[in-house]
Structure formats: C-alpha cells, structure tokens
Amino acid sequence: MSDTNFIRENNARFFWGPMAHPGELRAAPPRVIARGEGVEIVDIDGHRTLDGVGGLWCANLGHSAEAVKAAIVRQLAELPYYNTFRSTTNIPVIELSYALKEYFAPEGLTRVFLTSGGSDSVETALRLARQFHRVNGEPERTKFFSLRKGYHGTHFGAASVNGNPNFRRNYEPMLPGCHHLPSPSTYRSEFATEDGAEIARAIARAFEEAIAFEGASTIAALIMEPVLGAGGVIVPHPTLFPLMREICTRHGILLVADEVITAFGRVGAACGARLWGIRPDLVTMAKALTNGYFPLGGVMLSETIATAFEANADTRATISHGYTYSGHPVGAAAALAALSEIRRLDVAANARARGSEILEGFGALMARHAIVGDVRGQGLMLAIELVADRAARTPAARGVVQAVFERTYAAGLMIRTSGNTLILSPPLIIDRSHVGRILEALDAGLAAGGAAAAAG
Ligand SMILES: Cc1ncc(COP(=O)(O)O)c(C=O)c1O
Numbered sequence: 001m002s003d004t005n006f007i008r009e010n011n012a013r014f015f016w017g018p019m020a021h022p023g024e025l026r027a028a029p030p031r032v033i034a035r036g037e038g039v040e041i042v043d044i045d046g047h048r049t050l051d052g053v054g055g056l057w058c059a060n061l062g063h064s065a066e067a068v069k070a071a072i073v074r075q076l077a078e079l080p081y082y083n084t085f086r087s088t089t090n091i092p093v094i095e096l097s098y099a100l101k102e103y104f105a106p107e108g109l110t111r112v113f114l115t116s117g118g119s120d121s122v123e124t125a126l127r128l129a130r131q132f133h134r135v136n137g138e139p140e141r142t143k144f145f146s147l148r149k150g151y152h153g154t155h156f157g158a159a160s161v162n163g164n165p166n167f168r169r170n171y172e173p174m175l176p177g178c179h180h181l182p183s184p185s186t187y188r189s190e191f192a193t194e195d196g197a198e199i200a201r202a203i204a205r206a207f208e209e210a211i212a213f214e215g216a217s218t219i220a221a222l223i224m225e226p227v228l229g230a231g232g233v234i235v236p237h238p239t240l241f242p243l244m245r246e247i248c249t250r251h252g253i254l255l256v257a258d259e260v261i262t263a264f265g266r267v268g269a270a271c272g273a274r275l276w277g278i279r280p281d282l283v284t285m286a287k288a289l290t291n292g293y294f295p296l297g298g299v300m301l302s303e304t305i306a307t308a309f310e311a312n313a314d315t316r317a318t319i320s321h322g323y324t325y326s327g328h329p330v331g332a333a334a335a336l337a338a339l340s341e342i343r344r345l346d347v348a349a350n351a352r353a354r355g356s357e358i359l360e361g362f363g364a365l366m367a368r369h370a371i372v373g374d375v376r377g378q379g380l381m382l383a384i385e386l387v388a389d390r391a392a393r394t395p396a397a398r399g400v401v402q403a404v405f406e407r408t409y410a411a412g413l414m415i416r417t418s419g420n421t422l423i424l425s426p427p428l429i430i431d432r433s434h435v436g437r438i439l440e441a442l443d444a445g446l447a448a449g450g451a452a453a454a455a456g
Pocket residue numbers: 117118119120122151152153154225229230258259260261286287
C-alpha cells in the first residue's frame with residue numbers, strides 16, 4: 001500500500017467524486033476512510049467513529065460481514081465472471097433468483113432482472129414498465145409519475161423521475177413525459193395543512209386530476225420510495241401507499257416501489273412495501289442486497305408482468321435491455337450470503353427497536369437544542385433538520401451544519417449532511433450501547449452548531 005503522504009498529496013487531485021464540485025473537492029479534500037470494523041470506520045489519521053451512514057445506506061450488516069466476504073472470495077476462485085446473455089447463465093444467479101422469489105413472496109413478486117446498482121434498476125423498471133404495456137397492446141402508455149423530493153438515481157431515466165431539481169438542472173432536457181406530484185412532507189408541506197393523512201389524500205387527489213388530464217391510457221407507471229431517503233428522510237403517512245396503489249390499479253398504471261434503500265430491513269420491516277401493506281408491480285433494489293460489498297441491483301416483477309412477457313408469442317416481449325454485469329456471479333454469491341445473514345440476524349426487528357430508541361433520543365435533543373427544527377425517521381432511516389429560527393423554519397446556514405458535522409465526527413460519529421438536514425442510516429446490527437454513543441456525539445455536535453449559530 002502507498003505511504004500516507006502519497007495518499008494525502010493525491011487526495012481529490014485526479015479523482016472526481018459523485019455529487020460534489022470538483023473544484024471544492026480539490027480545495028477541501030474529503031476524509032480518507034482507511035478501514036472498517038464491525039459498525040465502525042477508521043480514517044487515515046487513525047480516528048475511529050461509529051459509521052452512522054452505513055457506508056451509504058448499504059452496509060446494513062456492518063463492515064465485518066465475514067460470511068459475505070467469504071462468499072465473494074469463494075466465487076472469485078470458482079467463476080469470477082461469466083455473462084447471462086441468453087445462451088449462458090451461472091449457478092449463483094439461479095440460486096439468487098430463487099432466494100429473492102422466496103424473500104418477496106408476500107408481495108407476490110416472482111421474477112428478478114439483475115443490474116449493477118440502483119440507477120440501473122430504476123432504468124430497468126421504467127423500461128420494463130413501458131414494455132409491459134406494449135406487450136399488453138397498450139403502446140401509448142409511456143408516461144411516468146413520481147413524487148417531488150423523491151430520489152431515484154442519476155441515469156437519464158432515473159434523473160427524469162427525480163423530484164429534486166438539483167439533480168436535473170445541469171443535465172436538462174430530461175426524458176419527456178415525466179410528471180411530478182407533491183411531496184408527502186409534513187414539516188415542509190406543499191399544502192395548507194401539516195396533517196399527514198390529509199396530505200396523503202391531497203396527493204392522491206392531485207394524481208387523480210393529473211390522470212384525468214393526461215389520460216390514463218398514456219401513463220405507464222408511478223414510481224415512489226416507501227420512505228423518501230436522499231430527499232431528507234420523509235416518512236409518508238401510512239395511508240399514502242395504499243391510496244396510490246388503489247388509484248394505480250383502477251387506472252391500469254403500474255406501481256414501482258423504489259426500495260433501493262428501504263428493502264432488506266432498513267425501515268424495520270423486510271421491505272417498504274410490507275411496512276405499508278401493499279403489493280407493488282415492480283420493486284427496485286440494490287445497496288444492502290450485497291451489503292454494499294459488490295455493486296449489484298435488481299428489479300422484482302409481479303406474476304402479472306411475468307405472465308404477460310412469458311406468454312407473448314412475438315418479439316414485443318424480447319428484453320432488448322441489460323448490462324454486462326446483469327447476473328454477475330460474484331455479486332449473486334455476495335447477495336445470497338447477505339440475504340441469509342439478513343434473515344439469520346433478523347436485522348429488520350433490530351432496526352425497528354433501535355430506530356425507535358434513537359427517535360426518542362432525538363426528541364430529547366430537540367428539547368435541548370434550539371437549532372433542531374424537526375426530527376423524523378422510520379426504522380434506521382433517520383433525520384434531524386437544522387433551522388436558524390424554529391418558528392419560521394428557516395434552514396440553518398451552511399456553516400452551522402458544517403460545525404455540527406465536524407464536532408459530531410470528532411465526538412465519534414460519522415453522519416451525512418444534505419442541505420440543512422443531518423441524515424443517519426447506521427448499520428442495522430447496532431446495539432443499545434451504539435444508540436447511546438450516537439445520541440451523545442450528536443448532543444456534542446448540536447451544541448457546537450448552536451454556538452456557531454450564536455456567533456453568527
Ligand atoms: C431510492 C433510490 N433509488 C435509486 C438510487 C440510485 O442508486 P445508485 O446510486 O446505486 O445508482 C438511490 C441511491 O441512493 C436511491 O436512494
């Protein structure tokens with residue numbers, strides 16, 4: 001390995017990272033994370049912190065999931081790569097498709113198309129949704145609906161259904177025929193109410209009105225995250241998904257649950273669809289599927305979609321889409337091992353228990369720190385929104401957010417900031433003592449943020 005001086009000198013000089021300004025990165029290079037152990041990470045200076053980010057919503061089993069690592073090593077020795085393009089396949093892919101069908105049996109999802117990540121999965125879901133309607137003799141169904149504040153990745157398809165202009169503006173024009181509905185946020189409600197149930201009804205009404213205007217026969221799918229993640233952890237009212245499911249069914253519109261973050265336990269249930277008690281037509285997944293150790297994603301498909309494609313007698317159902325790494329044997333082996341650990345450790349139950357302890361702790365932090373405007377979460381998807389003025393809900397200044405981040409990190413916790421929001425998504429295997437450490441470090445961070453705000 002290179003010496004640390006070499007690493008420091010070359011940090012951000014030749015590498016452009018995602019979602020960052022390359023000039024700013026050069027001026028203020030990112031922290032170098034050198035090691036991961038259990039639920040902790042260690043930076044190049046030897047500073048150890050609890051990983052409150054879970055890699056990036058993905059290392060749900062932490063950084064020492066030996067079963068997943070061993071499966072990767074075994075598969076590399078056995079068959080490091082072979083394609084799944086029609087005339088060949090491989091053993092882990094067959095085993096994984098069976099395991100995923102079992103995992104999503106309550107949702108009635110029985111087929112999987114594998115990809116290399118979340119954006120790939122969203123792209124695949126959008127394409128297959130359009131193709132399903134073609135196969136069904138409704139080729140005009142091409143439009144997509146999604147929620148403002150939703151995040152679905154960065155391919156042109158995914159960015160087109162993204163609900164945050166920041167991810168779109170520098171790359172427009174986007175895909176035509178993509179429409180956005182209001183966000184389900186209660187704290188920053190788009191409606192004249194903060195009541196989640198009323199907001200859910202208002203979104204459903206907006207969807208119905210848009211369907212009436214556009215014509216149901218032109219709409220392919222609605223894509224939504226069960227809990228909006230990158231948009232700032234927005235937990236919709238429990239009635240929203242069932243309401244939207246009913247509307248989609250009535251109008252022949254496919255419902256895609258984007259579960260790239262929410263699947264495999266993070267929300268305190270096996271997946272977001274199960275949390276809200278609905279059966280989507282398609283589910284997109286990635287991240288925790290391999291515990292983040294190998295880039296792999298996928299799309300689960302309902303029996304209705306499967307039957308339409310498989311029973312088709314002409315070329316309309318030929319899937320002219322796919323990636324070199326669709327069905328990568330090493331990724332599939334990693335996923336099989338991760339799925340088995342997810343079940344063995346019942347990470348969903350732990351996420352539910354630890355998540356409510358943290359949320360309760362957030363309530364106490366809010367009482368102590370005036371810069372906390374809102375706290376929210378579901379399972380181990382959690383957020384604290386920082387404000388300059390609690391009554392006016394004015395977002396906290398960038399310097400205040402940075403002060404919170406720096407002090408929290410120094411106090412032993414890595415968090416993620418997005419605008420004025422602190423986002424937490426720790427590994428799902430944290431225990432009670434970790435909850436205590438998370439809250440203590442945040443307490444120190446928020447005190448520093450309060451001091452920075454007071455200093456102006
Ligand atoms: C809900 C959701 N969909 C899609 C994506 C895109 O995934 P990827 O970054 O693996 O392309 C993300 C990434 O965070 C996500 O949170």
